[in-house]
Amino acid sequence: MSKEQLWAAFAARRAQIVYEAAERKEKIYRENPYLSKVDQEITEAGSAYCHAMLHGKDTAAAQEKLERLQREREDFLKSIHADLEPHFNCPLCKDTGMGEEGMCECFKRELIAENFRASNLEQALTHQSFENFDLSLFSTESEGGLLSPRENMKRIFKLCRDYAEDFENQQRSLLFTGATGLGKTYLSTALAKALLEKGKSVIYISAPEFARRIENARFHDEQEMLEQFYSADMLILDDLGTESRTSYTIATLTDLMDRRIRCRKPMLFSTNLNLEGLQKAYDERIVSRMLGHFTYCYFYGDDLRLRAVRGE
Ligand SMILES: [Zn+2]
Incomplete structure (x- = not known):
C-alpha cells in the first residue's frame, strides 16, 4: 500500500466512524423525542439570553434557564447511557492521520507496518x-x-x-x-x-x-x-x-x-x-x-x- 493509499484508507475509515456516530445519534433521537424537544428549548433559551444581553437587560434569569436545560439534557443522556460521540482509534489526530507537526504517530506506525x-x-x-x-x-x-x-x-x-x-x-x-x-x-x-x-x-x-x-x-x-x-x-x-x-x-x-x-x-x-x-x-x-x-x-x-x- 502506498502512502497515498494509506491516506485514502484513513479518510475512509474516519468517514465510516463519523457516519456510525451520526447513525447512533439519529437512533437515540428517534427513540427519545425528549431530546429534540430539549434541544429546541435550549436554542430558544440561548436566543432569549442573547436578546437580553444585546438590549442591556438583566440576563441572570435567562442564563439560569439555559444552564438548567443543559444540565437536564446531560443528565438525561447519562441516564440512558447515550453514546453520541465518534469512537476514533487515535485520540491525538482523531483518525485524520495528521498531527501538529505533519504525520501523526499512528499514521507513521501504519505506514511502517504496511511497508x-x-x-x-x-x-x-x-x-x-x-x-x-x-x-x-x-x-x-x-x-x-x-x-x-x-x-x-x-x-x-x-x-x-x-x-x-x-x-x-x-x-x-x-x-x-x-x-x-x-x-x-x-x-x-x-x-x-x-x-x-x-x-x-x-x-x-x-x-x-x-x-x-x-x-x-x-x-x-x-x-x-x-x-x-x-x-x-x-x-x-x-x-x-x-x-x-x-x-x-x-x-x-x-x-x-x-x-x-x-x-x-x-x-x-x-x-x-x-x-x-x-x-x-x-x-x-x-x-x-x-x-x-x-x-x-x-x-x-x-x-x-x-x-x-x-x-x-
Ligand atoms: Zn493519530
Whole structure:
C-alpha cells in the first residue's frame, strides 16, 4: 500500500466512524423525542439570553434557564447511557492521520507496518510471545564453566522482557549471537510483538531483504524507504551476515546505525556469526559500534528443532 493509499484508507475509515456516530445519534433521537424537544428549548433559551444581553437587560434569569436545560439534557443522556460521540482509534489526530507537526504517530506506525508486512512475522506473532516461551526446552547441564543453557536462556529471556517493558528508557541495542535453532528468532519475534502491542513502530526484516531494499532504494531514489529505517521506534535485523554485502549496503548500514544511535533509537540484530565472523564480514566501523552500543546475548545449547525431531 502506498502512502497515498494509506491516506485514502484513513479518510475512509474516519468517514465510516463519523457516519456510525451520526447513525447512533439519529437512533437515540428517534427513540427519545425528549431530546429534540430539549434541544429546541435550549436554542430558544440561548436566543432569549442573547436578546437580553444585546438590549442591556438583566440576563441572570435567562442564563439560569439555559444552564438548567443543559444540565437536564446531560443528565438525561447519562441516564440512558447515550453514546453520541465518534469512537476514533487515535485520540491525538482523531483518525485524520495528521498531527501538529505533519504525520501523526499512528499514521507513521501504519505506514511502517504496511511497508514491512513480513508474512512470516505476522504468522509468528500469533503464537511467539514471551508468555509462550518454554524454558524447559533448554538443557540444565552446564559445560565448560558456562551457565547451563537453561540458566543462560532464563537470563536472556528476562533481559528481553524487561527491555520491552521499559522500552522508553533503553539506551542500548541488542545483539543476539549463536547458532541456528536456539531461540534467537523466537525472542526477536516476541520482543517485536510486545513492542507492537505497546503501540511502537517496529521494522522486523531479514538481513537479505534489508539489503535488497537498500539497493532498490538506491536505484529508484526511494528516500522514504530509507527514512523509515531511521525513524521506526525499533529496527530488528534478523540473520545478519546472510545477506549479500556491497560497499554501498555496508556504508548505508553504518550510517543507519549512527543515526539511530544518535537519536537513541535502539536496534536488535541477530546473527549466527561470532565476533570474529562479524569482523570478517563487515568492517571495523560496524563491529566497533556493536561493541560500544549493543548488549551482547550469546545463545548456546542444543538445537531445539533437532531435539524436537529426536523426541527429547
Ligand atoms: Zn493519530
